[in-house]
Amino acid sequence: MRTREILAGALGAVVLQLLLTGFTSLYTGEGGGYGAPVPVGHSCGFCIINFGGGSDTLAWPVFALNTTITAAVFWVLMRVGGHPSLVPLGGVLFLVLAIVMYYTLRAGAPFAGLPVPIVVRDESNVVAPRVGLLALWIDSMVGAALFAVPHVLRRRARAGQTASLRD
Helix, strand or coil, X not given: CCHHHHHHHHHHHHHXXXXXXXXXXXXXXXXXXXXXXXXXXXXXXXXXXXXXXXXXXCCHXXXXXXHHHHHHHHHHHHHHCCCCCHHHHHHXXXXXXXXXXXXXHHHCCCEECXXXXXXXXXXXXXXXXXXXXXXXXXXXXXXXXXXXXXXXXXXXXXXXXXXXXXX
């Protein structure tokens, strides 16, 4: 295992999970849950962490599990050949894209999230429709995979050229 891949995967996973958990704590999934791929708690708005006296809105062990799962996906993508900087960047950018698309629902956008919609426009609740938590996480992982593909293809092309030179 390369240290650079482990550090990039872990750091990227922490950043992605902090953004995802923060966004979904304000715009929750079904039943008020937030966080993904496993919901980390039930939101009460801006009270994720109550430093004054024990908050049970955020389950830290589940947050750590989510971060570990995300880091493992990033690490696998890097082991397949993705660049250590691009894989986490792709995940974070696709998450930010989904969040921006979520805010465009009020302006008339038909859905938010690519490739899996995290929410479809519903005229009954345009202000804060429920978010598909797992779909949001999947979108981020697809973004990470898409950012890994060019580097993987480039490495395979180089390997093919090297093999042909040896023959």
